[in-house]
Each structure stands twice: as C-alpha cells, then as structure tokens.
Amino acid sequence: MSGDTQSPGDADSKQRELEDLEARMRRLEDELADGQRVEPFRPSGYYTAYYATAGFFLGMVGALISLLFNVIGSLIFKQDALQLIRVYLTFPLGDQALNFTAEENGLVLAIGCCLYIATGMLLGVPFFVILTRYTQNATFAKRFLLGTILSLVLWVVNFYLILLWLQPVLIDMDPDNLIVRQVPPWVAALTHLVYGWTMVLLYPLGEFVPYQRLTEQTAE
Secondary structure (H helix, E strand, O other): OHHHOOOHHHHHHHHHHHHHHHHHHHHHHHHHHHHHOOOOOOOOOOOHHHHHHHHHHHHHHHHHHHHHHHHHHHHHOOOOOOHHHHHHHHHHHHHHHHHOOOOOOHHHHHHHHHHHHHHHHHHHHHHHHHHHHHHOOOOHHHHHHHHHHHHHHHHHHHHHHHHHHHHHHHOOOOHHHOHHHHOOHHHHHHHHHHHHHHHHHOHHHHOOOOOOOOOHHHHO
C-alpha cells in the first residue's frame, strides 16, 4: 500500500508541469489567432476611388432634389413644370424640344429627366472629391461655404463656358432658344446651389469608415 502512495513533492511537480502545459497551449492558441486575424483595410492617404464613387451616387440624389425644386418652383410661379427638361433637351434635339408635350412626347421627356440626373451623377464625382479633400475634418460652416462656391463655379462653367459656346457649334438653332437664353441666370444659379447644398447635407453618408470585425471577446 505504501508503494501506491504519491509523495507531496511528486504532486507539486506534476501540478507545475500541468500549468506549464496549459500556459504553452494558450500561447500556441494566441499565435494561431494572430496568424488568422484579418486586419481591416485602411487606405494610405486620401481614398480617391471611394469618394469618387460616393460622389457619383450623391450626385444622383442632388440632381433629383434640384429637379424637384425646379418643378415645385415652376408650379408656384404657374409655369410649366417640365420646362427645364424641355430646355435641357434643346442641347441634343434643338428647337423642337421646346414644343414637346407630356401627352405626345412623354417618353422623350422622361428620357430627358434621366439625362439630367445622369449629368448630375457625373458632375458629382469632381464636386464631392474636391469637397471631401478640402473639408474632411472641417466644420459644417466651412463645408457649406466651399459647397456654395463650388456650386456657383459649376454654374458659371456649365452655362457660360460650355453651353454658351458648345451648343451653337453643335446644333443649328435659333439663338434665342439656347439654354443660356431660355433659363434665367438666377434660376440656373439657384438650381446649382440646391444641387451643391444637397451634397453638403448628405456629406456624412459619403464618408469612408473602415470596417472593423468584432472579436468574440468584444461581442460578449
């Protein structure tokens, strides 16, 4: 019976050995976890591609809001709600677009709305890239000011540096029916401002936030 008795020294030795094995197992588990851990993607510097994509989407929203603003404004002043789209369609279709009616040319006017929105999407790319690059950590007031300036610059470039020159070159039409003659300057400027202000207000939706995976310990 005495041969089966375990001495206290042997028990302590085995306990320490067991603790060493458990500690080693935990180290191995930690090393395996570190090797399998996926670090979230973090761009180095300004993430141009992301903000260009976000601007493309927010440009669509801005164009929709500016178009809705123009339609409501036209109804308030008892004018044709789709006059802006008719004038917009004079660029590809010429004078005849001004005579389109919703009953007879509804599909063409619908396509004109889509083209208007598509233009807003394309313009949203440079607009939002510039806005985010220079106001990424700025106050709302500074962002609003830059958005206002960009909107007015966009208005001047679109109307007086592109349309005033390009439309007469591409399309033979009555000079009085040109877009810059049909749309009052204050209406054009305000439409561009609504577009830009919409993108400023929606700015938080376009900010890049790195994805972070929750660990099991955090989840618990």
